[in-house]
Each structure stands twice: as C-alpha cells, then as structure tokens.
Amino acid sequence: ILSAILQTFLRPRLKCIDGELCLITGAGGALGRLFALEFAKEGAHLVLWDCNAAANEQTARLVRELGVRVHTYTVDLSKRRNIYETANRVRAEVGHVSIMVNNAGVVAGRRLLDCPDELLERTLLVNCHALFWMTKAFLPRMKEQNHGHIVTVASALGLFSTACVEDYCASKFGAVGFHESLTHELIAEDLNGIKTTLVCPYIVDTGMFAGCEIRKELRSIIPPLEPLYTVQQSMKAILAEQQMICIPRLMYIPFLARACFYQGDKCMLPFIKNIEMKTSNGHTKLC
Numbered sequence: 001i002l003s004a005i006l007q008t009f010l011r012p013r014l015k016c017i018d019g020e021l022c023l024i025t026g027a028g029g030a031l032g033r034l035f036a037l038e039f040a041k042e043g044a045h046l047v048l049w050d051c052n053a054a055a056n057e058q059t060a061r062l063v064r065e066l067g068v069r070v071h072t073y074t075v076d077l078s079k080r081r082n083i084y085e086t087a088n089r090v091r092a093e094v095g096h097v098s099i100m101v102n103n104a105g106v107v108a109g110r111r112l113l114d115c116p117d118e119l120l121e122r123t124l125l126v127n128c129h130a131l132f133w134m135t136k137a138f139l140p141r142m143k144e145q146n147h148g149h150i151v152t153v154a155s156a157l158g159l160f161s162t163a164c165v166e167d168y169c170a171s172k173f174g175a176v177g178f179h180e181s182l183t184h185e186l187i188a189e190d191l192n193g194i195k196t197t198l199v200c201p202y203i204v205d206t207g208m209f210a211g212c213e214i215r216k217e218l219r220s221i222i223p224p225l226e227p228l229y230t231v232q233q234s235m236k237a238i239l240a241e242q243q244m245i246c247i248p249r250l251m252y253i254p255f256l257a258r259a260c261f262y263q264g265d266k267c268m269l270p271f272i273k274n275i276e277m278k279t280s281n282g283h284t285k286l287c
Ligand SMILES: NC(=O)C1=CN([C@@H]2O[C@H](COP(=O)(O)OP(=O)(O)OC[C@H]3O[C@@H](n4cnc5c(N)ncnc54)[C@H](OP(=O)(O)O)[C@@H]3O)[C@@H](O)[C@H]2O)C=CC1
Pocket: 025, 026, 027, 028, 029, 030, 031, 032, 049, 050, 051, 052, 055, 075, 076, 077, 078, 103, 104, 105, 106, 126, 153, 154, 155, 156, 200, 201, 202, 203, 204, 205, 206, 207, 208, 209
C-alpha cells in the first residue's frame, strides 16, 4: 500500500520486457485483448490462450499488425489436463514463458439457490484452480532462471464482497490468497528475480457485469472503469514490479482493513517440512 501511495507521487522505473515470452489467458476477451496489445507494444512475444478460438484469433490478428510474433492456443482452463497438455505444447513449439498473465475469468451470474452446480464449479475451476495448474506448469523454469513475472487478474471482489456473486467472490478471494501465498513463497526462497502482481479492478465496462449498478448518489463518484484505462494502469503496475494494484485507488480502503504479519514469510516452512516427513513415512491420507 505504501508503495502504491509512493508511486502516485514518484515516477517508478519501468522494466524492459522486450523479447520476453508472455502468455495471456482469456486473450479473446475484452481485457485480455487489451493486455495482448499493450504487451506487444512493449516488445514481448505473445502466447494467447482462450477457449473462444475465433476471438483469440482476432486478438492475434491485431497483435500481428504491430509486427509482433504471436501463437494462439485453444484451451479450456476448467480442465487441468487440457492446461498441462497445452503448456507442454507451448514449451515444445514456442519456448519458455517468462511472463504469465492469468486473466481469464467467468461468473455464474445467478442466485446461489437457482444456479446449476456445474456453473458454480466452473467459476472456481477457471478463476481459481487454473492458477494452480498454470503456475505448476510454468513456474519451474522461472525458478531455474530466477527470472519471471506472474500476474493474477483478480477483482475488487477478491477483497470485499457483495450479494449474489458467491461463486465469483469465493474464486477471487481464492485468487488473492493464492497470489499472496505465492509471493511469500518466492520471498522465503530468496527468488527475488520472480515478480508477482495482483490486479484488483472495480467494475470494468466490458460487458461481463453489464447491468450491475451501485447507488445513484455514488455512480458519478465511482463510475465503471474504462477497459483501456484499467489495462494501462495494470501495465504500469506490472512494469514497475508493484505487488498489487487496486483500480481505482478507492478500492484500497477495504484492503486496508486487513491485518498483516511482520516477518511472517517463513512461518509455514517448518509446517511444510513436518508434512514432508510424514508423507515420506507413508502417512499420506487423501480422503
Ligand atoms: N469486467 C469487469 O467488470 C471485471 C473483470 N475482472 C476480471 O478481469 C478478467 C477479464 O475480464 P473481462 O475481459 O471483462 O471478461 P471477458 O468475458 O471479456 O473475457 C474473458 C475471456 O476468458 C475466456 N474464458 C472463459 N472461460 C474460459 C475457459 N474455461 N478457458 C479458457 N478461456 C476462458 C472467455 O471466453 P468466452 O467469451 O468464450 O467465455 C473470454 O474470452 C476476469 O478474470 C474478470 O474476472 C475483474 C474486475 C472487474
């Protein structure tokens, strides 16, 4: 938060990502497409993933017009095996990913009791579980080189909640927790060349939350965000290697209410060691 405040007044040094290989999920969607164009402008080569092949190809066409090398893959992020298989193909056909933008997201958009179970499950699989499989697929190489960047596009609804989006809030709170724990793990392991950035936007005018309205008096103070503004702000945070960005800054307020632990990065290491010892003694219990 301090760094976010400082960055408001100071101009942080932005890193160069020319020639890096950047993978973006949900690249056929509104924010994914804009991320692809912004990363292309910075000189990154792109790998674009989406389940919507036509929309993904359209993003690729726009990126190629900028003269950038781009590869597209049709993937269903709700399927772990599909993620691992496609990751293997990327490694064999394109190379090692050094920047990963986990942007794809879905919402059921129904009241909990009216919502088919499969739709609730899908939100958790795409918005949260996919983060595990993506990271397991691409982090090992980043670790070998102590170089990389993992971006998690979560949401303001990963920091506070509202009614009737139980699936979405659960998945985005999960994404925030995932990002935080992964960041601590990288710090604890002294992997200071691998950066993480969490992006928490308020409602963005992309259609995903079309119809969502806040109280009339507040609408002019905090209108939905422009997609391009959202992505440009996110890019600044990524290139400045900022760990987190809330867009707009007002969204830091609910986050501020949370506690933080001084020097807590290594507290789980003995716990992990304990489990490792138990499992090596054949004590693993899966159900
Ligand atoms: N829009 C908003 O108000 C906000 C959005 N966000 C987050 O930003 C991210 C991008 O949102 P936005 O651009 O608005 O959404 P879009 O729906 O425009 O884009 C999401 C993309 O992800 C794809 N996708 C969905 N499911 C899968 C899947 N199983 N496998 C692979 N790809 C999939 C979609 O394909 P298809 O179109 O075929 O479903 C679509 O191309 C999301 O994570 C969202 O939660 C955060 C805050 C606010």
